[in-house]
Amino acid sequence: MSRYNFKENEAKWQAAWEQAACFNAPNTDDGRPKYYVLEMFPYPSGRIHMGHVRNYTIGDVIARYKAARGFSVLHPMGWDAFGLPAENAAKLKGVHPRTWTLENIAAMRAQLKGMGLAIDWQREIATCHPDYYRHEQKMFLDFLAAGLVYRKESWVNWDPVDQTVLANEQVIEGRGWRSGAPVEQRKLAQWFCRITDFADELLDGLDSLSRWPEKVRVMQAKWIGRSAGARVFFSLRGQPRGVADRLEVFTTRPDTLFGASFCAISPNHPLAAALAKEDAAVADFIAACARLGTSQEAIETAEKQGLRTAMRARHPFVEDMDLPVYIANFVLMDYGTGAIFGCPAHDQRDLDFARKYDLPVRPVVLPPDADPKTFAIADEAYVGEGTAYNSAFLDRLSVEDAKAAAIARLQELGHGEGATQYRLRDWGVSRQRYWGCPIPAIHCGDCGIVPVPESDLPVELPDDVDLSGPGNPLARHPTWSLVDCPRCGAAARRETDTFDTFFESSWYFARFCSPRAAIAFERAAVDHWLPVDQYIGGIEHAVLHLLYARFFTKALKQCGYLSANEPFAGLFTQGMICHETYCDPDGVWLSPDDIRQDPGGEPVTADGRPVRVGRSEKMSKSKNNTVDPARIIETYGADTARWFMLSDSPPERDMEWTAAGIEGAFRFMQRLWRLVTEAAADLPAPGSPIPGDIAAEALSLRRATHKTIAAVTEDIEAFRFNRAVARIHELANALSEFRTGSTSMTAGDRWVLRESLETLARLCGPMVPHLAEELWRCLGGTRLLAGEAWPQADAALTVDTAITVAVQVNGKLRGTVDLPRNSPDDTAREAALALPAVARLLADGPPRKVIVVQNRIVNVVI
RNA sequence: GCGGGUGUGGCGGAAUUGGUAGACGCGCUGGACUCAAAAUCCAGUUCUGGCGACAGAGUGUCGGUUCGAGUCCGACCACCCGCACCA
Numbered sequence: 027m028s029r030y031n032f033k034e035n036e037a038k039w040q041a042a043w044e045q046a047a048c049f050n051a052p053n054t055d056d057g058r059p060k061y062y063v064l065e066m067f068p069y070p071s072g073r074i075h076m077g078h079v080r081n082y083t084i085g086d087v088i089a090r091y092k093a094a095r096g097f098s099v100l101h102p103m104g105w106d107a108f109g110l111p112a113e114n115a116a117k118l119k120g121v122h123p124r125t126w127t128l129e130n131i132a133a134m135r136a137q138l139k140g141m142g143l144a145i146d147w148q149r150e151i152a153t154c155h156p157d158y159y160r161h162e163q164k165m166f167l168d169f170l171a172a173g174l175v176y177r178k179e180s181w182v183n184w185d186p187v188d189q190t191v192l193a194n195e196q197v198i199e200g201r202g203w204r205s206g207a208p209v210e211q212r213k214l215a216q217w218f219c220r221i222t223d224f225a226d227e228l229l230d231g232l233d234s235l236s237r238w239p240e241k242v243r244v245m246q247a248k249w250i251g252r253s254a255g256a257r258v259f260f261s262l263r264g265q266p267r268g269v270a271d272r273l274e275v276f277t278t279r280p281d282t283l284f285g286a287s288f289c290a291i292s293p294n295h296p297l298a299a300a301l302a303k304e305d306a307a308v309a310d311f312i313a314a315c316a317r318l319g320t321s322q323e324a325i326e327t328a329e330k331q332g333l334r335t336a337m338r339a340r341h342p343f344v345e346d347m348d349l350p351v352y353i354a355n356f357v358l359m360d361y362g363t364g365a366i367f368g369c370p371a372h373d374q375r376d377l378d379f380a381r382k383y384d385l386p387v388r389p390v391v392l393p394p395d396a397d398p399k400t401f402a403i404a405d406e407a408y409v410g411e412g413t414a415y416n417s418a419f420l421d422r423l424s425v426e427d428a429k430a431a432a433i434a435r436l437q438e439l440g441h442g443e444g445a446t447q448y449r450l451r452d453w454g455v456s457r458q459r460y461w462g463c464p465i466p467a468i469h470c471g472d473c474g475i476v477p478v479p480e481s482d483l484p485v486e487l488p489d490d491v492d493l494s495g496p497g498n499p500l501a502r503h504p505t506w507s508l509v510d511c512p513r514c515g516a517a518a519r520r521e522t523d524t525f526d527t528f529f530e531s532s533w534y535f536a537r538f539c540s541p542r543a544a545i546a547f548e549r550a551a552v553d554h555w556l557p558v559d560q561y562i563g564g565i566e567h568a569v570l571h572l573l574y575a576r577f578f579t580k581a582l583k584q585c586g587y588l589s590a591n592e593p594f595a596g597l598f599t600q601g602m603i604c605h606e607t608y609c610d611p612d613g614v615w616l617s618p619d620d621i622r623q624d625p626g627g628e629p630v631t632a633d634g635r636p637v638r639v640g641r642s643e644k645m646s647k648s649k650n651n652t653v654d655p656a657r658i659i660e661t662y663g664a665d666t667a668r669w670f671m672l673s674d675s676p677p678e679r680d681m682e683w684t685a686a687g688i689e690g691a692f693r694f695m696q697r698l699w700r701l702v703t704e705a706a707a708d709l710p711a712p713g714s715p716i717p718g719d720i721a722a723e724a725l726s727l728r729r730a731t732h733k734t735i736a737a738v739t740e741d742i743e744a745f746r747f748n749r750a751v752a753r754i755h756e757l758a759n760a761l762s763e764f765r766t767g768s769t770s771m772t773a774g775d776r777w778v779l780r781e782s783l784e785t786l787a788r789l790c791g792p793m794v795p796h797l798a799e800e801l802w803r804c805l806g807g808t809r810l811l812a813g814e815a816w817p818q819a820d821a822a823l824t825v826d827t828a829i830t831v832a833v834q835v836n837g838k839l840r841g842t843v844d845l846p847r848n849s850p851d852d853t854a855r856e857a858a859l860a861l862p863a864v865a866r867l868l869a870d871g872p873p874r875k876v877i878v879v880q881n882r883i884v885n886v887v888i
Numbered sequence: 889g890c891g892g893g894u895g896u897g898g899c900g901g902a903a904u905u906g907g908u909a910g911a912c913g914c915g916c917u918g919g920a921c922u923c924a925a926a927a928u929c930c931a932g933u934u935c936u937g938g939c940g941a942c943a944g945a946g947u948g949u950c951g952g953u954u955c956g957a958g959u960c961c962g963a964c965c966a967c968c969c970g971c972a973c974c975a
Contacts, residue, residue, distance in 0.1 A: 069975050110974065182973075193973040241892055245970075248891050322971050326889040356889080360972090375889080450972090457973065527975070565969065568892080602969085644968085674900045674913065680968075682900055686914055694913085696927090748901070752912035759912090766929090832908035837956040839908055877955050883907045887955050
């Protein structure tokens, strides 16, 4: 029995596609409808991982399918080439970030090409290339002119030993990952994008993104977090000298002001800093808070702690009431005004705080049906609807009305005003790193901040850089930052911050439309192709990357670069790849490659030691449970890897990688090949007319074939690749059965067999393109399958004429009856009642009720 | 902590969106072919009881709505993702 040689064939067909330039997209309209399919571009870490294989397989299926459906498809690839890992590699291995990155790109490009992706490689871009980032610098200058970027001070994690700013992931339990030194917080003047100017537009625009997953839209909406409420001004007593006597607080619950029992300010609040100057205990407390780092997760999961200050805040409505003011570690400076008032009865966090510091808990919202005399708060704050009480002029108002009344009174008294607050903060884009796009600005002692003139772009990174020492390498470079002020000519310094790498990924999808243009975007190309029709990537980008790209698109539109409102019309978020974990007796994580089976089938190490099998987890280096796609493709071929990726698990869900699964996929590839090659010699010539007489078995195969076309088409459209795979399995099963069943085939049989096999090859094309090309050629195809049209299902053949209807008694299945499609309800009813199993149960009398759902079910109620 | 999600046989999953739970695949069991193995082919495979026809149970847990619930509602449990300097 001969076998399909994937190695030979995959190389052969990849070369054929390249030679035919099948996947090169036109720059503009070529008369066909356009379809832009894009997967999130990879960070060039050096090798592709299984997540890439899944991502690019999904995108490739869509790209090839849409091409077969007659679309003009743009499907490009590039590299998200700036970022921290290149600098880490430089520190560890002494290799220059550029060299490391470019070598990684070369290696990964070769791996991706080996997957047989239908990509227009002529459009490849790398964000670390000056011909890419020069346009980004121009955009920055335009944003600056348009007031979309500005400088302000903000806090960063500072490693006092390495003299460097740390990313949140580099802060581990309050310490720097390399130095182990306790992390401090520092204030730094940095560049920000005014994404908050677009908060309403970004929020309201979500409604137009009907082809985005609901969950992503919800996450973005919550992230933007528009909330209506009030700013309340508390007069202060006991504040440090020289500090204003007013504390500004934002609240969404002005209706609960009468339940207030304290105020709290953020450790980063200016008032806290002023207090710290006079009070060592305050300074110590602030320093302790700073060690948590800047991540919201760390701050909010830490134990709630507060420090009572000498300050008192006067209640805006109650003359003789004043509240203690705390500094509290859970109050965020970045949200609202960096200060809150606490109403323990109606906010859980405030309640926890009040219990800890023994503050009064006074309920002011009465739940419906509760008795005001007995209602009390125990361990749970009451956050629901109700009526105001214990609240003077607010008494008996609903929560909603009380809010409005409280705001009106605040305004009247000059103690506050209605306000809309967003959770969204402006986007800090400054990074104190080498391997990023230089921010094109100059600091002049006389002129202040001066933009780099456009004619001087790009501002290129220097090559001669020392990454081994502490601090920002660009700032330490002896000459790079020395420059004359473009405005006054005096000696000045370049900005040594580089952009957040989210900057590059915020516009790359648009650059693909005209990747070699001298300007960022050729207008005709970008207006033709945008928005991306289908964007595909991991759910982990649900908020940040996708929100920044949306902001960028709106900002670029405002600056006249393009016409699109939104970058991605359709979004699909795929799940992660998981694998079992293995541990040796010493607790060391073992790679799946190192696991053997002993004669009893138990897992052991290569040297025979027992292995503990752990639960399946996301593939990661730390758990050592990764499987290298290169090895899989080498052993089984790209088609097998792609097929397994698409089988079983729905693409939005996490998938389980197993050795048995990949072997099953491999066997199916072989089976398809046998199915076609063994039948090929017996078939009529391609394009022969259908013979007059088709026997019953052949007709049934035709029905199966056309049903498969309809089902697979629907499944691909809906991203249900696992179902498409199952349907193709079923067609293969039907074909096997047909071939075994017919010893001598009529002309009709042979014709139907050809139709079915051709369909099989076409339907497989987007998923396993190399094998499908080979099958296609074996069946007499003279052109590339990659250029062929998608098959059409004949509607007359996809509908069954006979239906099996389920018969239930009291909802419990008791049998089935076969009926012609669309039989009248009475016929179904009679047939159901005639069933012996039903008749037996009806011995005691007639049914109380019979429910008939046509073509589905008959339920007899007794 | 806050926000978002997931949960169905031994395993991955399917279920026309309220109508025959377990399609399809993996694994396992038995058989055919073979000196033997691999490959391939055939049959079986939710669980419990029964030789059997069959009966009962069953979609994370508990409760509800309905002629009928994996699907809808309420409460809970477990696990996963994100949290603004990883990308």
